[in-house]
Amino acid sequence: MTQAPAPIGVWTHLVGQEPAVETLSRAATAAAHIVEGKPVSPGAMTHAWLLTGPPGSGRSVAARIFAAALQCSTGTGCGACPGCHTVLAGTHADVKLVVPEGLSISVAEMRALVQAAARRPTSGHWQIVIIEDADRLTEGASNALLKAVEEPPERTVFLLCAPSDHPEDVSVTIRSRCRLISLRTPKPPAIAQVLIDRDGIDPERAQWAASVCGGHVGRARRLATDEAARQRRATVLRIPTGLRRASDVFTCADQLISAAEADAGEESKSRDEDERSELRTAMGGDGTGKGVGGAKRAAEAAVKQLEKRQKSRATRTQRDTLDLALVDLAGFYRDVLVTSSRSGATLTHPDHASDIASAAAAWHPESTLRRLEAVLTCREAIGLNVKPRIAVEAMVTTLRQG
Known part of the structure; x- marks a missing residue:
């Protein structure tokens, strides 16, 4: 069997996704032929794509790389031309990126995006819209996008990213x-x-981070470079074997919530202040002299709107961070089941094999399964907007009781 050639150019950024690279690179080549007026086989290139995969698999990375290849002057994703550079840097005029800062993507935002996407490309070959977390589209936003996907402009490409292609993540009408x-x-x-x-x-360090990141490239990089991230993971993984007294329930729940809040705070603090300063400067709110009163009032009103969006973004960041901790917890109980069953499957947390073996010897498999179900139920509850602290305390109670 002939081995596929190693990825080159922009495609080297997509880790461990050889089948996807092959499909997308072929489509980019077909797109270049369309631009040049050359014939292409039916279905080689299409106007709407849905990129799915588990967390950390590189959905948004794949979308950006594909966009770079589509705007590449050589049609290959060379990684050296201005088209590739500007797309990967996020500065290409014909590539629009939607990253939901709150818990959803609104219909107003989507309508404005669809209207902009209908224009002809200005400097590139295609007008490209990348929607990260397309599962966060509201019903109205989905309907607005559907109209554009059904009747796309000639040179517009939509790239949607979602955890899965399940109808609950992306509507069947868009998915089809x-x-x-x-x-x-x-x-x-x-x-x-x-x-x-x-x-x-x-x-x-790289091999350790890769073995414990759950296949999440970004998290592997963070664990390898950030001591605080390593400490937070260690704190989470001490919970299963540290629930000895009733009071430990509230202590451990508080640790989980506090770690998520701290992580979200670190990520948001400097970014939020920079955004507020830039907005005030852009609107003349920091000016002095005669006639600046109106500008200051307008700037303060705009800053209040910005702070509202920042608060929504912080809430989302906190929930995403907490969800990551819950995934780590679920991985621990999964490893206990793997160990007790002697299946020989690879552990999610190989660096905690000793604690996992002790838990497997002490807990009955049914008790371990109840604990795992409690973690998954907590994740689902938070996804349904249950207060995180209430959901976490209920989960930790079950973790202690077994």
Whole structure:
């Protein structure tokens, strides 16, 4: 069997996704032929794509790389031309990126985006719209997008990213009009090699981070470079074996919530202040002299609207961080079941094998399964907007009782 050639150019940024790279690179080549007026085979290139995969698989990375290849002057995603550089840097005039800062994407935002996408490209080959977390589209936003996907402009491409192609994530009507690209969880050796080659991380640290990140490239990089992230993970993984007294329920719940709040605060603090300062400057709110009163009032009103969006973004960041901690917890109980069943499957947390083995010896499999179900129920409850603290305290109670 002939081995596929190694990715080159922009495609090297997509880790462990050889089948997706092959499909997308072929489509980019077909798109270049369309631009040049050359014939292409039916279905080689389409106007709407849905990129799905588990967290960390690189859905948004794949979308940006594909967009770069579509705008590439060579049609290959060379990584060296201005088209590739500007798309990857997020400054290309014909590539619009939608990253929901709150818990959803509104219909007003989508209508404005669809209207802008209908224009002809100004400097690139295509007008490209990338929608990260397309599962956050409201019903109205989905309907607005559907009209554009059903009757797309000639040179417009929509790239949607979502955790899965399940109807609950992306509506069936939109999904049926998109070409599906399913990404897989990258293997630890591929992740480790990227950390070593691209980030200059020590091989031993890179291999450890790759083995415990759950296939999430971004998290592997953070664990390898951020001591605070390593400490937060260690705190979470002490919970299963640290619930000895009734009071531990509230202590552990508080640790989970506090860690998520701290993480969200660190991520948002400097960014929020920079945004407020830039907005005041742009609107003349920091000016002095005669006639600036009106500008100051308008600037303060705009800042209040910005702070409202920032608060929504912080809430989303906190929930995403908490969800990551819950995924780590679920992985621990999954590892206990793997160990007790002697299945030989690879552990999610190999660096905690001793604690996992002790828990497997002490807990009955049914008790472990109840604990795992409690973690998954907590994730679902938070997704349904149950107060995080209430959901976490209920979960930790079950974790202690078994």
